[in-house]
Amino acid sequence: MKAVERIEQHFLLRQLPQATVLVGLDGYVIDASDSWLALFGIPSKRIMEVNIFNLLEKVDGLKENIAANKTYSFRHKCGSENEFIWLESIITPWYDERENIVGSIIQSNDISREAEKELEIDRIHSILKTKSEVAHVGYWEFDVQTENLFWCDETKKIHQVPLSFEPNVNEAINFYKPGYSRNKISMLFHKAIEERSPFNERLTIITKNGEEKWIQSAGKAIVKNGEVVKVFGTFQDIHDQVMAETKIMENEQLLTTLIDNLPLNVFVKDLDSRKILVNKSECEYLEKSPKELIGKTDYDLYDEEVAKISREEDLEVLKSLKPILGKETISIKKDGTATNFLTSKIPLFDLNNKVSGLIGISMDISSIKKKEDQLRNLINLTSIQNKKLINFAHIVSHNLRSHSANFSMLLQFLKAEDNEREREHIINMLTQASDNLLETLENLNQVVDINTNINLKKEPINIYDHIIKVRHGLTAFLEKNQVLIKNKVDQKLVVKSIPAYMDSIIMNLLTNAVKYRSPERKPIITLTTKKVDNKIILSVSDNGLGIDLERYGDKIFGMYKTFHNNKDAKGFGLYLVRNQIEAMGGKITVNSEVDKGTTFNVYFNEKTK
Amino acid sequence: MKKLSSIFIVDDDPITVFGIKRMLKPVAICDDIQIFQNGKEAFDALSERHTSGKEIPAVIFLDINMPIMDGWDFLKEMIDLDIHERVIINMITSSIDPSDYQRWNDFKERCPHQLNFKNKPIFKIEVSDLDGFHMAS
Structure with missing residues (x-):
């Protein structure tokens, strides 16, 4: 019977799901569950050889505790130094039927996962603390039920209160600067609880020492089972940052105001000559918004030739790192409008002292020009x-x-x-x-x-009729010299001219042509008119001696200059004609070939009085 | 009284030509006085004499303002002829334009002949106007 009992007990123990071992007073294992053997990696044959004091030698005070007949639990590692698991074991005394202690019952649980989690939590706590200290980001927690408010050390430091300070919600809100900040935080905090809306706001507090400080306060409701149980939030000292930002914004504002209101076109270009900043004047000049200009190059905005020159200047400045100062330039926009500028281009360096682009300043000097x-x-x-x-x-x-x-x-x-x-x-x-x-x-x-006599009035004159009139006056002279006159002038053509001058011009050109006729040919004079660029030109051509213009070109209209051995040559007629034409705002030119003939072209100016 | 083989008078004004001829009478004996109305005529004659080896005029009276070829153009062409004899050239003008005087000065430098500048009116021709070798006296 006894044997059977023992076997049953033995089987019972072996099948226990929890790792269990029975050890004698000497520490030798008497029996153990399969799970225990598996946990410690002991083959079942060698079960009797295992002594618990050897197996758990690293657990402090094991012998003493067993000797004290107490039930107690402890945590210990199991396995090699590198590869181990965490166990939680409970030792209880083992009594026989007579209540005598015959050994110990040890039950072990693998608690590796719990142990790791705890370690992780410790680690996270420590990280949070460090982070909070380093980043000046504190945190707080409000328990809705108990109305307890918790501030972390950093949060307290930001408020400049001692670490022993225990805040409540009212006190906390009263740290905010009266007015906007305090009203805002009250509302946000309330809403976070009531409407579960998170917040993140820059506000001002007045610290315990009376300093005004910019802080960033954020909060979020934590909901459990459909109820808001807590509000958790962060609290960050952003005073220096805000001050720096404010300073930067002020500087930027100053700079923008300055640049925009300068009566100069200002632009900044990157290394590829793309515009990265333009001021108001530049926008107004190019008739585009800053948005339309940013990222554009001169090729997008100006005539190709102008853009090319500008890009070459940019490259020169970027390469030599020497500014171009006060250079006179001409900009021609795509629509063809040209503007004269006094342009300066100055290399722009980044914080590492590397060239990052250039600053351009142009002054419109068109009106001065x-x-x-x-x-x-x-x-x-x-x-x-x-x-x-x-x-x-x-x-x-x-x-x-x-x-x-x-x-x-x-x-x-x-x-x-x-x-x-x-x-x-x-x-x-x-x-x-x-x-x-x-x-x-x-x-x-x-x-x-x-x-x-600059007051002589111009009158509309029909050139054709006038030629006939002058010719009539010269009849005897022309007949004597057997001159053929071809009046091919447009009969309807009318020019504005001073009549006396018109007479003199036609008469002098006709007599001039006759005077310098070729002895070998009968003189032929052809008169024609044409319109070039709205200017009327009267041409008088002859078949006479011609003049060597290369030799006398500039002297032909001079006074008392004659170029032929001719008894009638006085050298005054052409001088007079030129003076008369110029007095009317016109001009006279000459073409000639020696021994072929000469053509005088009279340009009438229709515009001047 | 100086004896001269040949004299050229180049001027388009008959009154001046008359005056020069008249003023020459008491100071010079010359059987060959030639009158030209402009520089071109005078140059053609001079060039012909030079190439055919005839007598080069010893003295030339030269006007500046003339038609066809003026006094300056004549001088230029004459220098190019490379005449070996030293000719006395009296430029006679009514011009008081300083630029004419300046031009005369420039020509004097590079002209191998003796170049005098005489402003009108002139009333008398000096023997020195006909004799190139002042330094010999």
């Missing part, structure tokens, strides 16, 4: 007129001098001459000189008239 041009034109005009005046003065002085010199010389001869025939000859010469002087004075007078 225009005034400069006007001034230059005026100076040119004045200097041309001045030259003309000096030239005229020289002509006058030279012509009058040559006559007066002749008078002086002849009179000297006359004084010294006794021979009557010779005296008569000298007096004839004097008469001749006097006639020459008169003619010269008349000629000069005509020129002076043209340049002083």
Whole structure:
């Protein structure tokens, strides 16, 4: 019977799901469950050889506790140093039927997972604490049920209260600056509980020491079984950050205001010459919003040639790191409008002192440029007129001098001459000189008239009719020289001109053509008109001697310049014609080929009075 | 009285030509006085004489302002002829334009001949105007 009992007990023990071992007072294992053997990795054959004091030698006070006959539990490792599991074991004394202690019952549970979790929680707590200290982010927790408010050490530090301080909700809210901050946090906290809406807000508190501080307060309701049980939140000191941000914003505001209101076009470009900043003036000039301009290159905005030059300048600045200062440039936009600028390009460096782009500043100097041009034109005009005046003065002085010199010389001869025939000859010469002087004075007078009579009115004149009229006056002269005149002028063409000048111009050009006719050909003069760029041009062509323009080109319209051995040549007609045409705002040009003929082109100016 | 083999007068003003001829009478004996109305005529004659080895004029009276070829153009062409004889050239003008005087100065530097500048009116021709070798006296 006894044997059977023992076997039953033995089987019972072996099948226990919980690892259980029975040991004698000497520590030797008497029996154990299969689960226990598996847990400790002991083959069932060698069960009797295992002594618990050896097996658990690392557990402090095991013998003493067993000797004290107490039930107690302990945690211990099982396995090698590198590979082990955590066990929780309970030792209870083992009594026989007579209540004598015969050994111990030890039951072990694998608690590795729990142990790891606890370690993890410890670790997380420590991380949280460190993080909170390092980042100046504190946290708080409010228990809805008990109305307990917990502040972590960092939160207390931010409030500048001692670590022993125990806050309540009212106190906590009263730390917020009265007004916006306090009202806001009250509302947010209330809403977090009532509506479960999380919050995250920058607000100001006044610390225990009376300092105003920017903080960031965040909170979130924690819900359990459909009830808000807690509100958890963070509390961060962002004072320095906000102050720095405020400072940056103020600086930025100052800079933006400054840049935008400068009467200059300002832009910043990156290394690829893309615009990364533009000011108001630049936007207004390009007629685009900043958004439309950012990221654009000059090729997107300007005429290709201009863009190319600008890009080359950019590259030069980026390469040499030397600024271009006050360079005169011309920008031509896509629509063709050109603007003169005084442009500076300055290399831009990043915080590592590496070039990151360039700053461009352009001043619109179109109006200055225009005034400069006007001034230059005026100076040119004045200097041309001045030259003309000096030239005229020289002509006058030279012509009058040559006559007066002749008078002086002849009179000297006359004084010294006794021979009557010779005296008569000298007096004839004097008469001749006097006639020459008169003619010269008349000629000069005509020129002076043209340049002083600027009030003569232009009238609409039919060129064709006028040619007929002049031709009529020259009939005898033309017939004598057997001249053929081809008047091919548009019969309806009317120009605005001073009638007397028109007469003089046509008459001089006709007589000039006849004077320089070729002895080998009958003179033919052709008159034509054409319109070029709204200007009317009257051309008078002949088949005469022609002039070597390469040789005399600039002198042909000069006074008393003749280029042929011709008795009628006086060298005054063309000078007069040019003065008359120029007085009316027009001009005269000449084409000629020696021994072929000459063409004079008279340009009428329709615009000026 | 100086004896001269040949004289050119180049001027388009008949009164001046008359005056020069008259003023020459008391100071020079010359059987060959040629008158030209402009530089071109004078140059053609001079060039012909030079190439055919005829007498080169000893003295030339030269006006500046003339048609076709003026006094300056004549001078330029004459220098290019490379005449070995030293000719006395009297430029006679009524011009008081300083630029004419300046031009005369420039020409004097590079002209192998003797170049005088005379402003009108002139009343007398000096023997020195006909004699190139002032330094010999």
